[in-house]
Amino acid sequence: MTFLIGLTGSIGMGKSTTAKLFADEGCAVWDADAAVHRLYAPGGAAVEPMRAAFPQAVIDGAVSRDALKAAISADRTALRRIETIVHPLVADDRQAFIAAATADIIVLDIPLLFEGGGQRMVDLTVCVSVPAEIQRDRVLARGTMTEDQFEMIRAKQMPDAEKRALADRVVITDTLDHARQQVRAIVAEAREKLKDA
Secondary structure, three states: OOEEEEEEOOOOOOHHHHHHHHHHOOOEEEEHHHHHHHHHOOOOOOHHHHHHHOHHHEEOOEEOHHHHHHHHHHOOOHHHHHHHHHHHHHHHHHHHHHHHOOOOEEEEEOOOOOOOOHHHHOOEEEEEEOOHHHHHHHHHHOOOOOHHHHHHHHHHOOOHHHHHHHOOEEEEOOOHHHHHHHHHHHHHHHHHHHHHO
């Protein structure tokens, strides 16, 4: 039997680090963003369907995210069409990962877990969180976006308080050691439930 954990959290909350902490505890981790990168890469399953729908978005045999962003800006229906192509492929990738995994606990790292109703397919949901000022400082320290861009992304995401309220467990990622303690407690709890199943 396998225990499925859905891991989510807004930008800059420490989700990638927390996913790695789960992996350190012997969990198999599937990353939704990495799956999309695989699908968009040369030879990826999304390349030909995207080429059919958005020929300008396929450059050098790969799907260009920048070209997709431009398509979305130019056409209000583009996002829905992209999602219609990509979501089933991502779901197939996730199912293949789950089927092949040998770990007792599988963590599904899904940024839009609650927005997409993903909580219905897991045994436990975990939201990573830190206070808003730490979140902001972390994102801006990366040097990859301006404060305005960060605020725009944050405005589009489900508010942190809402995600925390929906989650079964919340991991506060203020320090690495604190996050690790919380992850270990969740893993121990999951393994206990597996024993009793």
